[in-house]
Amino acid sequence: MSALYLRLSTLTGLTVRDLLRQNVLYLILIPAALTLLTLPLFTALTFEEQIKFMRDFCYGTMSIFGLFLAIIATAQSLSNDLEQKTIFTILAKPLNRWEYLVSKGMGIGLILFFALTILTVLSAGLFAYQEKSLLEAAIGNATHPLSSQELQRFSDQLWSPALLMAVLILYLKLILMVGFTLLFSTVASSSLFTIFTSLMIYLIGHLQSTAREWVMGSEGLSVGMKWVVGLLSVILPDMSFYEGAERILLGATPGLSYLIPPLGYTFFNLLWILGLSTWIFESREFR
Amino acid sequence: MKIVFCLLLLILGFWGKRFFEEIKPQPELNAYLPLGKRFEQQLIRGVLGGWRPVVADIAWLRVTTSWENRQWNRLYENVRIATRTQPESLLFWDMGAWHLAWNASLAERNNRLEARIEVRKEKELYWAEKGKNLLEEGTIYHPTHFKLWLQLGLLHQERRHDYVSAYECFLKSSQFNGAPSYVARMAGYALEKQGDPAAVLNYWEKLLEKSPDRPDRGLIEKRLLKLKKETTLDPLKPIP
Structure with missing residues (x-):
């Protein structure tokens, strides 16, 4: 067990170092941070609108740049090992191929966690700055001074702990995308193909549940076709599991049990993805 | 042995995935909408990703500037973009209808640049109708929220009698x-x-x-x- 832990941690560390060396993290994290810093340029009319905008903007930035980081870093990671032939050195060691894949995923997961943490801290800083300037403006407003109740409500909405849960749900969604990208990387030789396919999967994942319902509910569809659709729905991800983050942004304040469905769904998806990608990776020959 | 391991992972993964799909506790956002509208929403969500609410918010910021500049058609267009892009946000329906049925409508009624009273009246009613239609559409997306029904009631009472x-x-x-x-x-x-x-x-x-x-x-x-x-x-x- 300790040998397995040692192998996994060493390979995970190598993946992290490799990703840092490739500058993928900085190339995505810096534009994301710069985008976040433009937040004070947008001012809305009411407090309610302003809070909504601040939440949406920070979450949107994390979501988009996080998705790019998850897909690009994963697609680059495996193909780089192949291009630079480092995979030969690694696989020549007494190491299972599933261990290699798991450590790749874990390394990218760590990088994602690090990136989201930085963006969350930056967002919190911006929230504090915006809160201060908004409150100053409100106190100076002679026509409509804010009551202490309004101030409290504003502060509560802005600093809701549920927002952290939204970031966690986003992290789970990105981890699922890492899994899918890793699966495509084991088949494809081009990282561009992997990136494009993963983005398609992301889009299809959003449409899956509605499309499945529509196809299954339509009359005149052959049993064979329904089987195909059923099979596709088993393989394709259902992104509606991660809609909880959007609910939180709209003002929902759920308990911790809210995390169980996306957590469980991500875990079991990663299991079958690992099974299939190991199967493919085992049968692949490297020359 | 390795294939058995992979097969085990596959079976366990698919089983767990199906299990969670079956016990999925909450309906999807907009689950009560007709399939066509739901598909549209999921497509927007997929294409715009996390930027979907941001796009809606930026359209909303333009609503505010249009209101300040009294550009009612531009205001209407931006209200439609915001409500279409993020219909789950009650604020867009509520405030959008308020801008149309009250601000735009009353501004047209009191428009001193238009000398013909009947044209003013016509435009006043036009924007009030737009506001009513927007609220009615909003109640499709938020059928069980009191606020939109309340606003619709106020609109019927005050603007349409x-x-x-x-x-x-x-x-x-x-x-x-x-x-x-x-x-x-x-x-x-x-x-x-x-x-x-x-x-x-x-x-x-x-x-x-x-x-x-x-x-x-x-x-x-x-x-x-x-x-x-x-x-x-x-x-x-x-x-x-």
Whole structure:
């Protein structure tokens, strides 16, 4: 067990170092941070609108740049090992191929966690700055001074702990995308193909549940076709599991049990993805 | 051995995935919408990703500037973009309809640059109708939220003087969670304007009967007494 832990941690560390060396993290994290810093340029009319905008903007930035980081870093990671032939050195060691894949995923997961943490801290800083300037403006407003109740409500909405849960749900969604990208990387030789396919999967994942319902509910569809659709729905991800983050942004304040469905769904998806990608990776020959 | 391991992972993964799909606790956002509209929403969500609410918010910021510049058509376009991109946000429907049915409509009524009164009246009604249509569409996306039904009732009452529709909307609004107690009273006032005293008295009595611990019980009792006097009905006798 300790040998397995040692192998996994060493390979995970190598993946992290490799990703840092490739500058993928900085190339995505810096534009994301710069985008976040433009937040004070947008001012809305009411407090309610302003809070909504601040939440949406920070979450949107994390979501988009996080998705790019998850897909690009994963697609680059495996193909780089192949291009630079480092995979030969690694696989020549007494190491299972599933261990290699798991450590790749874990390394990218760590990088994602690090990136989201930085963006969350930056967002919190911006929230504090915006809160201060908004409150100053409100106190100076002679026509409509804010009551202490309004101030409290504003502060509560802005600093809701549920927002952290939204970031966690986003992290789970990105981890699922890492899994899918890793699966495509084991088949494809081009990282561009992997990136494009993963983005398609992301889009299809959003449409899956509605499309499945529509196809299954339509009359005149052959049993064979329904089987195909059923099979596709088993393989394709259902992104509606991660809609909880959007609910939180709209003002929902759920308990911790809210995390169980996306957590469980991500875990079991990663299991079958690992099974299939190991199967493919085992049968692949490297020359 | 390795294939067995992979197969085990595959089976366990698919089983777990199906299990979670079956016990999925909450309906999807907009799950009650017709499939076409849901598909549209999921497509927007997939294409814009996390930027979907941001796009809606930026359109909303443009609504505010259009309002300040009195560009009503531009305002309407941006309200539509915001409501289409993020229909789950109640704010866009509520405030968007307010801009159209009140701000734009009243600005057209008081537009001194237009000398013809009938044109002003026509434009006033045009924007009031746009606001009404927007709220009605909003109630498809938020069928159980009291706020939009309340706004729709107010719009029918104040802008269209349609007290029958106003009563129906207020009544509906009062039945949903979170509705303030005054909404049920507003339904009563709208009913009073329809000119059927027996129905009004019946409504107020039933309201008190249904929820005797209402915070506005005193107000309703006073109203009831006043109405009974006005309609020359014996306050001690039951309502016919």
